[in-house]
Amino acid sequence: MSPAMHPLATEHLPFFITAPGDTDVLMVVGVVTLVGSVLLAGVLFLTIHSLPERMAHEGQKLQFEIVAVLCLLALFTHIQLFWVVALLLAFIDLPDFMTPLNRIARSSEKLAGLPSPAEPDPSTDAPAGKTEHGHA
Known part of the structure; x- marks a missing residue:
């Protein structure tokens, strides 16, 4: 048995008006659209926010x-000047x-007669052509 319509209700209701108990x-x-758009906006925001890091990589x-560091500061402090500087x-x-x-510095050490860190000290007993790690 279907419920009787209210006498003041119109005969042609819009499509979005549902009967009691229906979905x-x-x-x-609307909920699916809202959740999808919030997720998409978040992904877009984080992608744009990480743009300077990907460029400087x-x-x-x-x-x-x-x-x-500047991008992280901009993200957590909401001071967008940090992002622009980054x-x-x-x-x-x-x-x-x-x-x-x-x-x-190496040229100055050579002019002063000091042994440079790249060259072994001639007074040590290291074999010629070897560095301090023993590799040629």
Whole structure:
């Protein structure tokens, strides 16, 4: 026996109005859409947030570590200036200062007559052509 319609109800109800006890299809679609869009937005946010780290991964180790720390600071403090600085730092190739400075130090040691760490001390009994680890 079907329930009688209320006298004030219209004959043509919209599709999203369900009978008592039936599944509300519109609400199920809405919940699935909401959960899917929140997950997609989270994945998109984290992908964009890790962009500077992925860019700096091919560079120098120090540069990569600085960019990674700046990205983590931006993630946990919500100060987006850290992320912008990390992105700019990932784009810039840092110059190599250590190689010229090491060459200057070795040349200065050679001019001063000091043995450089790469060359064995002639007063020791190490065989010629061997390093301190015994490899040629």
